[in-house]
Amino acid sequence: MAEELGQLFRELRLKKGYSIEDIQEITKIRSRYIEAIEQGKLEDLPGHFYAKAFIKSYGEMVGLDPELIEQYQNLIPDPDLKELPSRTAHSLAKPPSKVGKYLKLSTIYVFIGIVLLLIYMLIVSMASDQPKESKGDLERTRLETTEKPTQKPNTLVNPPTTQKQTTEEPSEQQPVNLGIEVTKTSTTSYKNRSKDIYEVVSTQNQDIFIQLSFNDSCWFEIRKGGPRGKLIVMDTLGKGQVTDKIKLEDQELWIHLGNAAGVQLNVNDNKVTIANEPGPKYISIQKKKAQ
Structure with missing residues (x-):
């Protein structure tokens, strides 16, 4: 068998x-x-x-x-319990005497007492070294404080806004157009595992790069041209690690993940959550021309 x-x-x-x-x-x-x-x-x-x-x-x-x-x-x-090692003579030795135990405890207590005494002496020495402020100094400080006139700061209520200031104020920031559209077109199955199909469109005719970032340990492989295509990389990465960026060409990019919930798909600056539950998953990414 x-x-x-x-x-x-x-x-x-x-x-x-x-x-x-x-x-x-x-x-x-x-x-x-x-x-x-x-x-x-x-x-x-x-x-x-x-x-x-x-x-x-x-x-x-x-x-x-x-x-x-x-x-x-x-x-x-x-496992056969009979094959477990028998107790050695060392394990059957008599326990240490109570006298030796008490001597060890006494040594520990004496050491702790010496350390506490040294700490106390250090604190007393530091306190005695600090300079004491005399009564005359206190009176002089109080007199200077009472005789010093208080000045109100010059404040300007509602200052006029110049035309120059108005024109130089920045307008509300608009969201950055990354020029990349990522769409999950369908979810099917392959070898009894979930398979997601993504289409990526570059609206500004720029290069498209695929990268995986990991939030948990996961085995993966990436192939070009489908599940039996050319192997690009196969490895196991952990939390905080990322793959190299892979340029998406006209051929399909095939990704096999052992723990899809621990992986995030990055398409240029677009972040795509692959799965919320752990488990294997297949991903097919295809490049589509802009209309």
Whole structure:
């Protein structure tokens, strides 16, 4: 059974055009463990917990049905409690004596007391170094304050507005016309996953650039010319990271996302929210000529 499921992993990987090195780079699973999964050699995996995690990560990467992933994980034998290491002689050693415990606590309390005493002495020393203002100085300051005449500031109520000032006041700022129109034309499905189709129009005949910014960790791939087109980039990025800008040509730009809710689509200076719920999604972006 394990060998059959492992063979299914390998067939799905080859169907998607991934090498073992590609899977290792994306999932961070070592190549020897990937080969062990594909060969059904569960005994070569590094332990019960890691084995299940590796199978789940690899299965999601190649699009394996979740029920088959769980079925493969159930083939992993539970850890044998008899193989757990027995208590060593060190663990059975007698606890430290109460005398040693009290000595340690006494040393700690003495140290804390010394530190508090030094802090108190420092505060007293700083307070004694501050100069004291004499009574004569206080009287002189009070006299200068009472004898100083108060002056009302010259104020000008409702100053006249000159014609020059009126003409130089800026008018209300108008919104910037970016010259780019982004429209989601439809939502369909591809391989049982949601697929959004976008059309981008440059009304000022300017170049169009596509960029992804990430609010959460997400695996992605971008291809030119559709789902089986030329691979431009495939990687996993995290919060605060962005991809390089990719120029949108006449060919369709195809984007596959593992966690669409953690990604924002940027078309020049236009920001497009892709999804509000986590999960995989396909995106097709096509350039359309302005009418």
